[in-house]
Amino acid sequence: MIQTAVQIALWVLAFSIALSFYRLAKGPTVPDRVVAADNIATNLTGLFALFAIQTGEKLFIIAVVALTILSFVATAVYAKFLERGKIIE
Amino acid sequence: MRSVILQTVAPIVLHLTLIFSMFLLLYGHHQPGGGFIAGLMTAVGLVLQWVAFDAEEGERRFHWPWEKFYAYGLGLSALVGVLGLLSGAYLKSSRFELHPPLIGEVEVFTAFLFDVGVYGVVVGVTMAILVNLCIPEEKPEKESVQG
Numbered sequence: 001m002i003q004t005a006v007q008i009a010l011w012v013l014a015f016s017i018a019l020s021f022y023r024l025a026k027g028p029t030v031p032d033r034v035v036a037a038d039n040i041a042t043n044l045t046g047l048f049a050l051f052a053i054q055t056g057e058k059l060f061i062i063a064v065v066a067l068t069i070l071s072f073v074a075t076a077v078y079a080k081f082l083e084r085g086k087i088i089e
Numbered sequence: 090m091r092s093v094i095l096q097t098v099a100p101i102v103l104h105l106t107l108i109f110s111m112f113l114l115l116y117g118h119h120q121p122g123g124g125f126i127a128g129l130m131t132a133v134g135l136v137l138q139w140v141a142f143d144a145e146e147g148e149r150r151f152h153w154p155w156e157k158f159y160a161y162g163l164g165l166s167a168l169v170g171v172l173g174l175l176s177g178a179y180l181k182s183s184r185f186e187l188h189p190p191l192i193g194e195v196e197v198f199t200a201f202l203f204d205v206g207v208y209g210v211v212v213g214v215t216m217a218i219l220v221n222l223c224i225p226e227e228k229p230e231k232e233s234v235q236g
Contacts (some may be wrong), residue, residue, distance in 0.1 A: 059121060062113075066130065069106055073133050076095055077140055088223055089143040 006054050010047065017043045034078045041071035092141065099141035106134030114208055118196070124204035128211025135216055144223035155217040162209025169203045 020043065023036040045067050052060035081087050110130035117123030139147040173179045182200040189195060 062116075062121070065109055066126070069102065069109065069130065070133065072102065073137050076137065080092070080095070080140060088139050088147075088219075 003054065006050050010050050010054075013043050013047050013050070017047075031082055034075070034082065037078075038071065038075045041067065041074070045071070095141045099137050102137055103134040106130045110134075110208075114204060115201075117204065118198055118200065124207030125211055127204075128208040128215070131208075131212050132215035135212075136219060139219060139223065147223075148220065151216075153216075155213045155220060158213025159210045159217065160213075162206040162213060164206070165209070166203050166206030169199055169206065172199075 017040055020036045020039045024033050024040070027033040027036060045064050048060045048064045048067065052058070052064070077087055110127040113122040113130060114124060114127035117127070135151060138150060142150075170179070173181055173183070176183060182198045182203075184199075185197045187195045187197055
């Protein structure tokens, strides 16, 4: 039962990442691409969590925490760069 | 311009990264983890302070000798390998078992000291590069020559 749900969620997240890649490649402006990259990172976090459920490996949870912190910092730095043109003042 | 949201969140994220990096540092003997990724996580949390506040504020909050971090870290890593000469396990890891109260049996490897050295190198190099990049360029000499 849980395995079926995980399978369905994996396909949904994969489809979402594919759509985000389309926006990343086509996006007319830079903020579009940044939001798409952040969306990919968030979906990847969910993908890792689902892998952790599917395989029962604890390692994926550690990867989830690391990826969450890194994607947050990357998005914050991107946003500041787009807004100010300078990361560290 | 001050971003209130980022300045509120950045110290909290620093705590999270420090806790997680300590976990990775202690975890990485048989599992993924270790000094390098732990140092990177710490450096990410510290770099975020420089991003959220400005360089002066970051310098004021974390005015630490980053050069000494990587100097002593590299020395410690080299020392762990050379110390094996005494016990006949040159560049190898020795294993001890400690019995601290309340926790039970704890495996200790000498490779952990190597990991601590790598941690110091990664944090020190990253922060030293950041601090030295943030020093503002001084161009008063050219102007004075032209004037």
